[in-house]
Amino acid sequence: MPVEKNISLKPYNTFGIDVKAKYLLNIDSTENLREALTDDYLKHQDRLILGGGSNILFTRDVDGLVLLNRISGIEIVRQDDQRVWVRAGAGETWHDLVMWSIEQGLGGMENLSLIPGSVGAGPMQNIGAYGVELKDSFYELEALQLDTMDIRKFSAADCKFGYRESVFKHELKNRFFIIHVTFCLSRNPQLNTSYGAIAQELQHMGITVPGVRDVSNAVINIRRSKLPDPKVLGNAGSFFKNPEVDQQVFDQLKAAHPNVVGYPTIPGKVKLAAGWLIEQCGWKGKVVGHTGSHKDQALVLVNYGEATGKEIYELALKIRDSVIEKFGVRIDPEVNVY
Ligand code: FAD
Ligand code: NAP
Numbered sequence: 001m002p003v004e005k006n007i008s009l010k011p012y013n014t015f016g017i018d019v020k021a022k023y024l025l026n027i028d029s030t031e032n033l034r035e036a037l038t039d040d041y042l043k044h045q046d047r048l049i050l051g052g053g054s055n056i057l058f059t060r061d062v063d064g065l066v067l068l069n070r071i072s073g074i075e076i077v078r079q080d081d082q083r084v085w086v087r088a089g090a091g092e093t094w095h096d097l098v099m100w101s102i103e104q105g106l107g108g109m110e111n112l113s114l115i116p117g118s119v120g121a122g123p124m125q126n127i128g129a130y131g132v133e134l135k136d137s138f139y140e141l142e143a144l145q146l147d148t149m150d151i152r153k154f155s156a157a158d159c160k161f162g163y164r165e166s167v168f169k170h171e172l173k174n175r176f177f178i179i180h181v182t183f184c185l186s187r188n189p190q191l192n193t194s195y196g197a198i199a200q201e202l203q204h205m206g207i208t209v210p211g212v213r214d215v216s217n218a219v220i221n222i223r224r225s226k227l228p229d230p231k232v233l234g235n236a237g238s239f240f241k242n243p244e245v246d247q248q249v250f251d252q253l254k255a256a257h258p259n260v261v262g263y264p265t266i267p268g269k270v271k272l273a274a275g276w277l278i279e280q281c282g283w284k285g286k287v288v289g290h291t292g293s294h295k296d297q298a299l300v301l302v303n304y305g306e307a308t309g310k311e312i313y314e315l316a317l318k319i320r321d322s323v324i325e326k327f328g329v330r331i332d333p334e335v336n337v338y
Helices: 030-038 094-103 198-204 212-226 247-256 274-280 309-327
Strands: 004-008 020-027 047-050 062-069 074-079 083-089 138-145 151-155 176-186 234-238 244-246 262-264 269-272 291-293 300-303
Touching (some): 094 212, 198 212, 269 274
Parallel strands (some): 047 062
Antiparallel strands (some): 004 020, 074 083
């Protein structure tokens, strides 16, 4: 096993934070993973699983072993007249899988185009965008239990998917390495173009009867125009989740702040746009040392080049406190803080 030692993680996280890992190992198969977990020396090290590093903020060195997931492969495992089941290696790049599905004319993932990161991290927070979540096309996943090395299958119900949530962020945190994910895609998808600027972008593209590729292209165009490219400006997408509040709390906020942005979720609950709350507290575009809130999207915290993870985290805490002070609402990080 070619273990790298004392290596910078800067190329392995989209914030571009320069911390070090004591050991780093590429994992390209289940056998390779089992070997690493039973190695006489490595088995005593603390472990961190990393995919694309696009949803993590490093505030310290990793005094242990980074397992870099590179398990690849995309295969059709079952199909009928309507549906196609696709099993992907967890180390595949998410956007490559979406592009593969579009090449095959299959629908279900098009609204999730251009989300950075790996397939295996997708279920961790039930990635979502433009009114669609991973759970909508999820069939099952296989994960290796790190202490027993047994492989267990998880259905959608087992994963307990929620809004940017799953069982893997809570009771099963750090206990499983997701190795494969199977999706059920549609040959005749119902396109979701009602969210945000998709319909407007399709119109702008001159498309009246869109297909999956058109919706994907529209999402890609919108994302490119709005979001900072981590290759140019370090970031991990939305730093905070949108908070959900009781209808009663929303009504009180609306009375005090008539422009407050909220969307009903389940009866009696309203999701607030965290970006709006942060913007109202004056953070949008503000630069603090080597970090700041992005000028076009307040929810995205950025690294102007030399920021440490601690510096970014301190800014996040200040932002959180100011939102509590102004609105009485707590916003929690979506990004995994290490
Ligand atoms: P990593 O950052 O490598 O890991 C994230 C967490 O998952 C870590 O705790 C890690 O230990 C764990 N983990 C990773 N792989 C595995 C595995 N195989 N098994 C077990 N645990 C694992 N997210 C959205 O939901 N919607 C968006 O629209 C979106 N847009 C984004 C835009 C930008 C510009 C950026 C930078 C990020 C965006 N994100 C979005 C966040 C991010 O892309 C997703 O959360 C993505 O799924 C993270 O994948 P990753 O492989 O980079 O995960
Ligand atoms: P946007 O369209 O400007 O919308 C702002 C917020 O309002 C979003 O957070 C979104 O919630 C919510 N919203 C808008 N229209 C909605 C509707 N019809 N129903 C319910 N909620 C609605 O957001 P944006 O920043 O440009 O992002 C566009 C999409 O990409 C969003 O879905 C967003 O989640 C996703 N995205 C995610 C990340 C990340 O890192 N997690 C980064 C960039 C973009 P939702 O977030 O719940 O959709």
